[in-house]
Amino acid sequence: MNNSWTPKVSESFALVNIGSLVTNDPTLGDGLLGLIPDAAVVIDEGRIAWVGRSSDAPDASGAIDLEGRAVLPGFVDSHAHLVFAGDRADEFAARMSGEPYAAGGIRRTVAATRSATDEQLAANLHRLAAELRRSGVTTFETKSGYGLTTQDESRALRIASDVTGETTYLGAHVVPAEFEGRPDDYVSLVAGAMLDSCAPHAKWIDVFCDRGAFDVDQARTVLLAGIAAGLTPRLHANQLQHGGGVQLAVELDAASADHCTYLDDADIEALAGSTTVATLLPGAEFSTRSPYPDARRLLDAGATIALATDCNPGSSYTTSMALMVALAVRDMRMTPDEAVWSATQGGAKALRRNDIGRIFVGARADVISLNAPSHVHLAYRPGVDLIDRVWQSPPTPKVAA
Numbered sequence: 001m002n003n004s005w006t007p008k009v010s011e012s013f014a015l016v017n018i019g020s021l022v023t024n025d026p027t028l029g030d031g032l033l034g035l036i037p038d039a040a041v042v043i044d045e046g047r048i049a050w051v052g053r054s055s056d057a058p059d060a061s062g063a064i065d066l067e068g069r070a071v072l073p074g075f076v077d078s079h080a081h082l083v084f085a086g087d088r089a090d091e092f093a094a095r096m097s098g099e100p101y102a103a104g105g106i107r108r109t110v111a112a113t114r115s116a117t118d119e120q121l122a123a124n125l126h127r128l129a130a131e132l133r134r135s136g137v138t139t140f141e142t143k144s145g146y147g148l149t150t151q152d153e154s155r156a157l158r159i160a161s162d163v164t165g166e167t168t169y170l171g172a173h174v175v176p177a178e179f180e181g182r183p184d185d186y187v188s189l190v191a192g193a194m195l196d197s198c199a200p201h202a203k204w205i206d207v208f209c210d211r212g213a214f215d216v217d218q219a220r221t222v223l224l225a226g227i228a229a230g231l232t233p234r235l236h237a238n239q240l241q242h243g244g245g246v247q248l249a250v251e252l253d254a255a256s257a258d259h260c261t262y263l264d265d266a267d268i269e270a271l272a273g274s275t276t277v278a279t280l281l282p283g284a285e286f287s288t289r290s291p292y293p294d295a296r297r298l299l300d301a302g303a304t305i306a307l308a309t310d311c312n313p314g315s316s317y318t319t320s321m322a323l324m325v326a327l328a329v330r331d332m333r334m335t336p337d338e339a340v341w342s343a344t345q346g347g348a349k350a351l352r353r354n355d356i357g358r359i360f361v362g363a364r365a366d367v368i369s370l371n372a373p374s375h376v377h378l379a380y381r382p383g384v385d386l387i388d389r390v391w392q393s394p395p396t397p398k399v400a401a
């Protein structure tokens with residue numbers, strides 16, 4: 001049976017007979033992933049209370065026998081766009097028939113989102129959140145960006161903050177049709193009245209800094225205004241072409257520079273020497289039939305990589321972190337260990353969280369088991385739903401409004 005789902009952890013219990021446990025803590029086990037064979041984990045009131053070899057485990061009532069399955073921290077999806085209406089399957093089909101990807105397709109989703117009711121947007125968001133949980137994602141970020149009016153952006157963030165504390169204001173996604181030819185007027189709105197209305201519902205601020213969207217100066221204006229309003233920056237950078245986005249992200253100490261598909265040596269050096277995480281989104285390259293980012297070069301230079309779904313109706317309509325792991329291994333030359341680390345601990349770092357993405361005493365008990373003996377199977381068995389069970393701590397408190 002797949003995907004049995006335990007929504008809340010409110011009692012004390014032990015997971016025993018774990019074939020292979022990924023802790024992401026090299027002091028607890030072997031290698032980058034801190035692997036412990038034949039392991040046990042004790043969970044108490046939604047937190048990890050004990051981790052180690054089964055033979056050393058304290059006596060616990062309510063032990064759950066994992067029968068040799070692999071156990072990992074829940075996936076952390078640090079980049080998604082989940083508040084929208086409609087889909088763009090026709091555009092995907094056209095693109096697969098030879099049309100190139102352009103940022104302008106976002107406007108179609110904007111039109112559908114504006115005309116949707118709050119209830120319709122919330123229902124679609126809850127559907128996707130449930131899909132993420134079934135895929136083993138225990139923390140996810142989501143952005144606004146399909147409203148592009150003060151009212152529609154703040155409504156998107158208000159609806160999003162019901163399902164995650166990791167909410168991102170992306171008023172600067174594209175210039176909406178009604179501001180055609182007046183991009184600076186739109187930037188003023190995004191950095192002014194729209195920000196004032198959105199900041200209470202957001203933790204992060206983001207800009208799509210690329211061809212067809214916003215340039216570096218416009219992005220800087222928006223991000224600096226967001227910082228002044230108490231938000232922390234992250235940035236869509238260097239997805240479609242070379243440019244100054246990555247350098248801007250590092251300059252502003254953004255939590256993450258996302259996409260990073262077109263990087264030169266200076267970009268890689270800047271990321272490697274910073275606390276800005278390079279968030280790679282191979283679902284976007286997969287779904288737009290584009291070249292993948294050079295993960296190997298980033299890793300060899302010492303940069304930190306997160307993998308995320310970029311779930312959105314235009315360029316990556318998937319909630320599968322397991323697919324991201326498989327693509328990263330097969331097409332981006334990451335090792336299975338590196339890819340699994342980036343999908344868990346890397347995502348936590350991209351959200352600047354210390355309480356998730358690892359299994360250690362005191363961490364949130366966000367834990368998944370696989371119908372497989374090892375995490376390697378996530379890449380080795382692409383397209384197969386391997387998620388066995390998901391345990392998740394009670395939700396993080398909402399962003400203070």
Ligand SMILES: [Zn+2]
Nearest residue numbers: 079081236310
């Ligand atoms: Zn995105």
